[in-house]
Amino acid sequence: MRSVIVVGAGAMGRTWLDTIARRSDLHVSAVVDVVEGAARSAVEERGWDAPVFSTADGALSAVHADMLLNVTIPEAHLAVSSAALRAGVPVLSEKPVTPTVAEALQLADLSESTGVLLVTSQSRRFSPGISTFRDALQARGGAGQLDTRFFQNPRFGGFRDRMDHPLLVDMAIHSFDQARFLLDEDPESVYCEEFAPSWSWFDGGAAAEAIFRFPSGARFSYSGSWCADGLVTSWNGDWRGSAPDGTVTWDGEAEVVAQGRDDDPAAVPLGPAPDGEGLDAALAEFVAALDGGPVPSGEVHLNVWSLAMVEAAVQSADRGERIVLADVFDAARRDASAR
Structure with missing residues (x-):
C-alpha cells in the first residue's frame, strides 16, 4: 500500500x-x-x-x-x-x-x-464522452476545425472576482488541454480577444474569443464566458469537430452525435471508462x-503546453496581436534561466 x-x-x-x-x-x-x-x-x-x-x-x-x-x-x-x-x-x-x-x-x-x-x-480529459468524441473524429479523418462554446455563470466571490483574467487564467486551461487531447498536437499560435460584458460581476475580462492554429493546419476556436445567465453549457463546454468524412458533436456530457456526407445524424454509443472519470x-x-x-x-x-496556451492567450488579449507559442517558450526559458 x-x-x-x-x-x-x-x-x-x-x-x-x-x-x-x-x-x-x-x-x-x-x-x-x-x-x-x-x-x-x-x-x-x-x-x-x-x-x-x-x-x-x-x-x-x-x-x-x-x-x-x-x-x-x-x-x-x-x-x-x-x-x-x-x-x-x-x-x-x-x-x-x-x-x-x-x-x-x-x-x-x-x-x-x-x-x-x-x-x-x-x-x-477523463470521461467516456470526450474519449468517444475523439475516437469518432479520428475515425472520420481527424478534426480540421474544432470549436467549443463554454458559457457558465458562477458566483464565486473572493479572489476570482478580482482577477485580471478570471476566465482565461482560472478556467480556460481545461478547454485548451482538451483541444490538445482531441487534436493530438500542440498549437503554433493564437489570437485572442478578452472583454467584460456590461453585466459582468467580475472586475477583469470574464469573456473571451480565441483561435489557435496547429501545425497540421487545424484550427481550434474557443468562445467562453463566466457571466452567462441562462442556457448555460456543460462545464466541459459544447463541442463540434469537422473532419474530412463528416462532423461530430459532443454536448460535454454523454451525448455524441456524428453525421457523414450521405448519412443521417446518429448517436455514437459511449465507450467504457475502466478507470472511472x-x-x-x-x-x-x-x-x-x-x-x-x-x-x-x-x-x-x-x-x-496547456499552460503555455493560457499564457499566450492572455498576451494576445493584452497586446491585441497574434502570439506565437515558440516565442512564449523562448521568453519563459530566459526567465527560468535568470531565476
Whole structure:
C-alpha cells in the first residue's frame, strides 16, 4: 500500500482525500495546510488518525510518503512540488502546474534532473464522452476545425472576482488541454480577444474569443464566458469537430452525435471508462505510471503546453496581436534561466 501526503485541505483538497479513500492500495499518511485547524478538521471529519502539519517540508521530513498530492493555491505549487521532488517523492498536482510557463519549466528541469515524476491532473480529459468524441473524429479523418462554446455563470466571490483574467487564467486551461487531447498536437499560435460584458460581476475580462492554429493546419476556436445567465453549457463546454468524412458533436456530457456526407445524424454509443472519470481516472493513471505503466498525459513536460496556451492567450488579449507559442517558450526559458 502506498502512503500519500496531501498538501491543501480546502474544498478541493477534501475532494482529493475522498478520492484517495476510494482506493484500497493508497492511504493518507499526512495532511498539510497553512490555515490553522484546516488539516485537523479534514482528518477528524473522516475519522482518521493521520498526522497534520502546517508545511510540506515538515510532513516530508516526519512521515514516509510514496507520493504527494499538491492541492495548494497555484502560487504555492512551485515551492511544494519542488520540495517533494528534491525529497524523491513523486507529485500529482492540481492545475495549473504553476502560474507561469517559466516556473513550469523550472519544475520540468527539476523533475528531469531528479528522475522523479511530476504530473498535473487535467481531470477533464477523463470521461467516456470526450474519449468517444475523439475516437469518432479520428475515425472520420481527424478534426480540421474544432470549436467549443463554454458559457457558465458562477458566483464565486473572493479572489476570482478580482482577477485580471478570471476566465482565461482560472478556467480556460481545461478547454485548451482538451483541444490538445482531441487534436493530438500542440498549437503554433493564437489570437485572442478578452472583454467584460456590461453585466459582468467580475472586475477583469470574464469573456473571451480565441483561435489557435496547429501545425497540421487545424484550427481550434474557443468562445467562453463566466457571466452567462441562462442556457448555460456543460462545464466541459459544447463541442463540434469537422473532419474530412463528416462532423461530430459532443454536448460535454454523454451525448455524441456524428453525421457523414450521405448519412443521417446518429448517436455514437459511449465507450467504457475502466478507470472511472475525473479525479479517480487521473489518480489511476498516475498510480499506474508509478507501477511502470505509460507516461501520464499530464506529465509536466507535456502539460506545460496547456499552460503555455493560457499564457499566450492572455498576451494576445493584452497586446491585441497574434502570439506565437515558440516565442512564449523562448521568453519563459530566459526567465527560468535568470531565476
